Amino acid sequence: MDPRLRALAEAARGFMPVDEGLALYEAALAAPDGPLLEVGSYCGRSALFIGAAAAERGGVLFAVDHHRGSEENQPGWRWHEPDLVDPHSGLIDTLPHFRRTVFEAGLEDHVVAVVGDSPRLAALWGTSLAFLFIDGGHGAAPAHADYEGWTPHLAPGGILAIHDVFDDPADGGRPPYEIYLRALDSGDFTETGRTGSLRVLGRR
């Protein structure tokens, strides 16, 4: 990975450990031709790792997020960061942070923010994807909706990456693990890599 982008990605705000981010970059780089898409961008940390691959490929990463935070980012939850609340709306707004991150990295030509509710967008989406990264809401309903909404858009031979997959329930919530199992049980995917809680699968 380009050293300047790597340094910016490592310094960016968010929830992606560096070793997992680098694995994400490698997986995106190895994907077949076509656009990349992530669900769950937050302040843009994972988007820099994947966006670095998009730039090297001369391609695009679509970064899908409503930027209002997941359930687990809301006040009173473990992953809440109070300074992300916009005083005007009283709601979380990570979009300005995301834009600044992508701007500072010089990746605006390669990382395209798609701002809205993920299942709503997935239902209207029409472009076949080479790479799909799922890291949106981690509750049962959002995680399964992301799996159901976006995986049909993944081209044969495409790459599916899922974050926060914990084999041991003591390490974290179940829904990302459940959709990982769903992918394997579907018979459409084979696992090609694992780093920390990141799972990388290839579509047959």
Ligand code: SAH
């Ligand atoms: N990948 C990020 C972390 C993502 S956190 C990183 O590297 O740091 C999860 C994100 O999913 C939050 O920003 C939240 O706003 C988004 N999200 C949750 N539910 C969503 C939905 N239904 N539609 C769009 N985005 C959603």
Ligand code: MG
């Ligand atoms: Mg995550």
